[in-house]
Amino acid sequence: MLRQAQHELRLATRGRGLYEFTDQVGAWLSSNGCRDGLLTLHVRHTSASLLIQENADPDVRRDLEAFFARLVPDGDSSFVHTAEGDDDMPAHIRSALTAVNLSIPVTHGRLALGTWQGIYLWEHRRSSHSRSVTLHFIGE
Amino acid sequence: MLRQAQHELRLATRGRGLYEFTDQVGAWLSSNGCRDGLLTLHVRHTSASLLIQENADPDVRRDLEAFFARLVPDGDSSFVHTAEGDDDMPAHIRSALTAVNLSIPVTHGRLALGTWQGIYLWEHRRSSHSRSVTLHFIGE
């Protein structure tokens, strides 16, 4: 019998970087008895992203961060929208270049992630934030 | 009782830029009595994107557009595929760098968007086009 469930997850960030929360998603699925279906995540902000990336070697996150810092430099003088500081517009651009929602199949009670895949919230602002991610499950 | 609905939205663009259509999506959800579920949008073109971005300060869109124009310049002499003009291949690349489909939870009859999030069609060609976006809802 198909059914659905929703939940809002709050994630605290301590400045720019990748924060894994795969376990929190898995725990919510378990606590709801979700077996097979589709999980969708949506981040409710325009200066943070959702990313599925390797969760083994932390250097991957370091290199990702360094690449994006070069591609979209803070304080680029061509930006007009600087109301919240010199990392404001870069955060919007990083968000546009990555994803704000993800949909992942759930199989036998587990996310259909590959061996090395983890789910990350990517905070693009340099200061701390409380971020909201909506989870939606549909299935059995 | 779970059910689904589909709709094809036609959006007229007047050249390159971001066109918000959050209200049209919300109106379709309301007219179908959609309460809780999952909305998916898919743009049926390879030279336009779907983007969730800030809908407050228009400078955000201006800076986004300027950044992408620098990252993927029109008329780059390395492009071979120029059949439809010097903005043809840049449009395909901008599409690859952003999203062609989005999935957003619907909660109590409203899209689970953040306060500042709007849904945009991003036209990447410089001329006017009629763009088609397929909407799919599943839920209650």
Added chain:
Amino acid sequence: MLRQAQHELRLATRGRGLYEFTDQVGAWLSSNGCRDGLLTLHVRHTSASLLIQENADPDVRRDLEAFFARLVPDGDSSFVHTAEGDDDMPAHIRSALTAVNLSIPVTHGRLALGTWQGIYLWEHRRSSHSRSVTLHFIGE
């Protein structure tokens, strides 16, 4: 009556490039009698992507590949994570810049793709790989 189905597709790649598999997805939908609903694809790797792009002129794929090779060059000396070679970290970054999952409505037994849209697996590593893509359908 709503129902769901899942399948794991194995795709063999012969090094970096775009591999179309729209027909294999369509064949699976047909063999399951899927009429109207939502198809989600998820690639279970962090060095490959899913992309919807033009499937007419092969120069589009050639130009896409050349652009990403310039944007994220192999052997960039700033990368620390080089365990699997000088295309290792570029593969992770290309994956972050594109998509690892896609959701496409299905209408009257067909994917709601535009005339020129095809579904591609984008292999970002230079060597051959066997890639796994999970398909999930929900609908009628």
